[in-house]
Amino acid sequence: LAKTTQPISMDSYEGQEVNITCSHNNIATNDYITWYQQFPSQGPRFIIQGYKTKVTNEVASLFIPADRKSSTLSLPRVSLSDTAVYYCLVSERGSGYSTLTFGKGTMLLVSP
Amino acid sequence: EPEVTQTPSHQVTQMGQEVILRCVPISNHLYFYWYRQILGQKVEFLVSFYNNEISEKSEIFDDQFSVERPDGSNFTLKIRSTKLEDSAMYFCASSATENSPLHFGNGTRLTVT
Numbered sequence: 001l002a003k004t005t006q007p008i009s010m011d012s013y014e015g016q017e018v019n020i021t022c023s024h025n026n027i028a029t030n031d032y033i034t035w036y037q038q039f040p041s042q043g044p045r046f047i048i049q050g051y052k053t054k055v056t057n058e059v060a061s062l063f064i065p066a067d068r069k070s071s072t073l074s075l076p077r078v079s080l081s082d083t084a085v086y087y088c089l090v091s092e093r094g095s096g097y098s099t100l101t102f103g104k105g106t107m108l109l110v111s112p
Numbered sequence: 113e114p115e116v117t118q119t120p121s122h123q124v125t126q127m128g129q130e131v132i133l134r135c136v137p138i139s140n141h142l143y144f145y146w147y148r149q150i151l152g153q154k155v156e157f158l159v160s161f162y163n164n165e166i167s168e169k170s171e172i173f174d175d176q177f178s179v180e181r182p183d184g185s186n187f188t189l190k191i192r193s194t195k196l197e198d199s200a201m202y203f204c205a206s207s208a209t210e211n212s213p214l215h216f217g218n219g220t221r222l223t224v225t
Contacts, residue, residue, distance in 0.1 A: 034213060043116075043203040043216025044155060087155075100214065102147075102155035 004088045009107040018075045020106050022088030025069045033064060033071045036087045038105070044087065048073070075108075083110045114138045116217035118204050124223045125194055133189045133220045135204030144187045145205040145214060146179065148172070155203070161187065162210075194224045 005023040012018045024033070032051050036044040048055055050062040050071070061074040075082060085105040117136045125131050137144050146158040159169040161179055178190045187206075191198055201221050205214040 038155075041201070041221070042218050043205070044214075045216065046213040049213060100157065104154060 004090055004103055006086075006088050006103065006106045008104065009109065011109050011111065012078055013111050014079055015077050018078050018082070018108060018110075020073045020075075020086055020088075020108070021070055022073070023070045024088070024090045027068050027090055031068075031090045033062065033068075034089045034091060034100075035060070035062065035073045036089065036102075038085045038087065044102070047086075078108075078110045080110050080112065082108065084108060114215075116204055116206055116215050118202075118217035118220050120220060121218070122221045122223070124225065127196055127224055128193050131191050131194055131222065133191075133202050133204075133222070135187045135189070135217055136185050137187055137204065137206030138208075138215055139185070141206035141208050141215070143167075143207045143210060143212075144179075144181070145207075146189045147203045147205060147216075148200040149203065149219075150200040158189075158202075191222075194222075196224050198222060199224045 010020060032049055034049040035047040037047050038044045048057055048060050048062045050064050052064050052068060055062045063072045085107050087102050087105040089100050091100050116138055119134045123131055142162060144161040147155050148158055149155045156172060157170050159173045159179055160167045164181060176192050180188050187204060189202060199222055201219040203216050203219045205216045207214050
């Protein structure tokens, strides 16, 4: 399984764009990149998934460069309610999401 | 939006007792999972379940643990003889297909005294 590295914590203010970068230097050809969000005392919540280039949904954008050794989750105009832990995961499609391995994640603190 | 529901939200039990944690996955999902998170630590995979059998399990999922889908809607995790170190948040998750993202419930906080 590809190991991921992301910052332990980040601080931001309401209304700002937040970019959280994750490194996955040994990502394999069949691996996809998935981001989850977790609030205290709640289960992780799926945010976005991608394989290459850019993916956008109503919540976030995911930028993946051509070498796929890193990815950046972009949260536009964050609010206080975006304060949470964000996890970057790499998993092989077809092997079952039971192989999802959560790291320590990035604790994002949004202040007024 | 459909969601995974877990009961109870908090369970307190004495060491050595059996506990059953219950989950109702999203109705059209076919793949089911249990994860746990000890306070302040990472979310850890326990077991995955498909077609009425375990498809994968971690080394945490020893003989004290078992899972069951007793009917068409429930998915349960049983711990036969709880230990202090079993205290954690236990999350159930489900997915529609093997490749779909997981949808997690809000967990059961298990406290073993």
